[in-house]
Every structure is written in C-alpha cells, then in structure tokens.
Amino acid sequence: xxxxxxxxxxxxxxxxxxxxxxxxxxxxxxxxxWCHNPEGFHPGIQKVAGTHKMGQxxxxxxxxxxxxxxxxxxxxxxxxxxVFYEVSGGGITLSGGEPLMQADFxxxxxxxxxxxxxxxxxxxxxxxxxxEFQEVMTKTDLVLFDLKIMEDxxxxxxxxxxxxxxxxxxxxxxxxKTEVIIRIPLxxxxxxxxxxxxxxxxxxxxxxxxxRIDLLPYHQTACNKYSRLGLTYKLKQxxxxxxxxxxxxxxxxxxLAPMVTIGA
Ligand code: SF4
Numbered sequence: 001x002x003x004x005x006x007x008x009x010x011x012x013x014x015x016x017x018x019x020x021x022x023x024x025x026x027x028x029x030x031x032x033x034w035c036h037n038p039e040g041f042h043p044g045i046q047k048v049a050g051t052h053k054m055g056q057x058x059x060x061x062x063x064x065x066x067x068x069x070x071x072x073x074x075x076x077x078x079x080x081x082x083v084f085y086e087v088s089g090g091g092i093t094l095s096g097g098e099p100l101m102q103a104d105f106x107x108x109x110x111x112x113x114x115x116x117x118x119x120x121x122x123x124x125x126x127x128x129x130x131x132e133f134q135e136v137m138t139k140t141d142l143v144l145f146d147l148k149i150m151e152d153x154x155x156x157x158x159x160x161x162x163x164x165x166x167x168x169x170x171x172x173x174x175x176x177k178t179e180v181i182i183r184i185p186l187x188x189x190x191x192x193x194x195x196x197x198x199x200x201x202x203x204x205x206x207x208x209x210x211x212r213i214d215l216l217p218y219h220q221t222a223c224n225k226y227s228r229l230g231l232t233y234k235l236k237q238x239x240x241x242x243x244x245x246x247x248x249x250x251x252x253x254x255x256l257a258p259m260v261t262i263g264a
Contacts, residue, residue, distance in 0.1 A: 001071045003105035006039040006097070008069075010081050014263055016121035016142055016181070018090025021081045023074060023109075025094065026066050027101035029127050031160040032148065033234045034187045036222040039065050040097025041231075048229055065229065071105065075112050082118065091119025091141070100128035100136055110139040123183075126166035126173075133169045142179045144214075145170060148191055150199035158190050167203075174207040182210060183263070186217040186241050186249060197252060204256050212259040215249055217241035 007024040015022045027043035028035075035041075042065075050063035078092050085091050092113055099106050099122055106122065113120050122136060123144040137143060147170070148163070149155040155163035173180060184200060186192050204210055218241040226233035246262050253260050 001105055001108050002068050003074075003102045003109075004043065004045060004066050005069050006037075006066045008077060011084065012093065015093035015095060015123060016091065016144060017119075018088035019081075019084040020090045020093045020121070021078055022093040022095050022123075023069075023099075025096040025099040025102050025106070028096055028098040028125070029101065029161060030098070030125055032185075033158050034185060034190065034218055034238075036219075036225075037097065038222065038225050038229055038231055038233075042066075043101065046229070050228060063228075071108055071112060074109050075116070078113060078118055079116065082116075085118060089119070091121065093121040093123055093144070094140075095123035095144075098125050098127065100124055100132055103128070103132040103136055106136055107139055110136070114139075126169045127161060128165075128169065130165075130169065130172075134172065137173055137176065137178055140178065142181065143173060144181050144183055145173065146183045146185065147200050147203070148185060150196055150203065154190075154196070170203075171207065179211060181212045181214055182257075183214045183216055184253075186215055186246065187235075188218065188238060188241065192245065192249065197249065201253065201256065204253075210257040212261070213253050213257045214261050214263045215246060215253070216263045217246050 004026045005023055006026050009022045012020045012022040026040055028040050045064060045066040047062050048065055050061055051058040052061050094106055110120050120140045121142040121144055122140045125146050149158060152162055220240055223233055223236055250260050250262055
C-alpha cells in the first residue's frame with residue numbers, strides 16, 4: 001500500500017504530546033488563505049523550478065515536491081524514532097494537507113502503529129466524507145481538530161468550502177471517547193473577529209469537556225513556499241500575529257480547558 005507525502009518531520013514537538021514523527025500527506029480539499037503548508041494542496045508529485053548552491057552561486061534546477069511512501073517505509077521510520085517516543089510520551093502524527101484524502105493508507109498506518117504500541121494522532125480539518133471520517137477517528141488515539149471560521153459564508157470565502165460537513169463531523173467526534181485537541185488559527189480580521197471567537201467559544205461550551213486548546217498565530221514563514229510553488233500568497237503583506245493579542249485570546253479561552261497553549 002502506498003501514499004503520497006511531501007515531508008516527514010522527526011523530533012516534532014508541536015503536533016501532539018511528546019516527541020513525534022509527523023507525516024505530511026499531500027492533497028487538501030480546502031484552500032485556506034493563510035495556509036502554511038501549500039505543498040499539501042496538490043494531490044500528486046509536482047516538479048517546480050528551484051535553485052541549488054554550487055560553490056558561491058545558486059544555479060537553477062527542478063525540484064520535486066512530494067514522494068511516494070509505502071506502508072512498510074512509514075512503519076520503519078516510526079520504529080526508527082521509537083526510542084524518542086518512549087522517553088517523551090510521543091508517537092506519530094498524520095498531518096498534511098488533509099490526511100483523510102488518503103484515508104485507506106491512513107487507516108492501515110494507524111492499525112500498524114497500534115500493533116507496535118505506538119501512540120497515534122491525526123491532524124484534520126474535519127472536511128471528509130462522514131464514513132471515512134468516522135472510521136479514521138475511531139482508530140487514532142488523539143485528534144488535532146482545526147476550528148477556523150464559524151459563519152458559513154465567511155468560511156467559504158476564506159477556505160473555499162462550506163463548514164457544514166466540518167461542523168457535523170466535529171459534533172459527532174465530540175460524542176466519542178477519542179481524545180481531541182482543538183486548534184484555532186489566529187489570523188487578523190479573518191478568524192480573530194469578536195464574532196468568530198465568540199461563536200467558537202459557544203460551540204465549545206456546548207460540546208462538553210475539552211482537554212486542550214492550541215492557538216496557532218499567523219506567521220510569515222510560508223511566503224517563500226508559495227513563490228517556490230508558483231502560487232500567489234494573498235496574505236504576503238500581513239505581519240506576524242501580535243503577541244499581545246495572542247495573550248488576550250488565550251485569556252478569552254482559558255476557562256474552557258485545563259490547558260490552553262499558544263503554538264508555533
Ligand atoms: S485545511 Fe490545513 S492544509 Fe488544508 S488549506 Fe487549510 S490550513 Fe492548509
């Protein structure tokens with residue numbers, strides 16, 4: 001069995017508990033204007049213009065974005081990093097793009113990891129057919145679920161899709177026993193409007209016990225990725241998210257979960 005990924009990151013500490021190996025799957029049905037991982041948009045392997053260093057100069061070359069990985073290769077990678085999971089309480093995280101776009105592989109990888117007693121997390125936008133979503137969610141130890149924009153027209157405007165399916169899947173997930181970390185991107189005047197933050201707060205109050213909320217402030221690091229891929233980055237001029245506002249929003253959500261963090 002095979003999948004197409006665009007990166008594997010060892011020693012990740014922002015994608016769930018402990019030290020983790022994060023697999024970034026290609027393909028995403030959304031197009032969030034702030035996305036930090038545009039390599040994950042396209043489902044296939046891409047060739048893009050780039051440069052490499054030759055002595056003191058940079059010379060043009062063609063670079064590949066994406067690679068095929070087999071199930072055995074993915075498991076071998078996880079096993080190689082296992083010692084770090086054991087000392088830190090870590091494991092593997094399946095991210096993207098949207099990992100549920102390659103649901104069969106994701107399910108097989110989660111099952112294989114559990115046979116080896118490796119902790120698993122899935123980082124999802126929640127935009128996936130109900131049946132696939134539910135199957136994956138019941139096979140992972142932890143879900144990192146993104147809540148972006150509550151008002152449907154605004155969600156469509158800034159991500160390209162309606163949020164109805166996402167919210168249905170979220171409500172179903174919150175009725176299950178699976179551990180969930182809520183992730184909220186903080187983007188000036190898009191996700192951080194008082195109305196949107198209040199609507200997220202109301203949703204969370206009504207969905208029961210939340211163990212952890214991660215706030216993910218906008219930063220400019222993705223700009224170069226867009227130009228390398230030949231894509232236009234609409235938020236190119238947006239400054240990094242204000243530290244002061246991060247703290248205010250953390251305070252706004254603090255009473256909803258035992259742990260509210262400001263992520264990278
Ligand atoms: S859902 Fe995630 S990976 Fe997909 S476009 Fe949005 S931010 Fe990027």
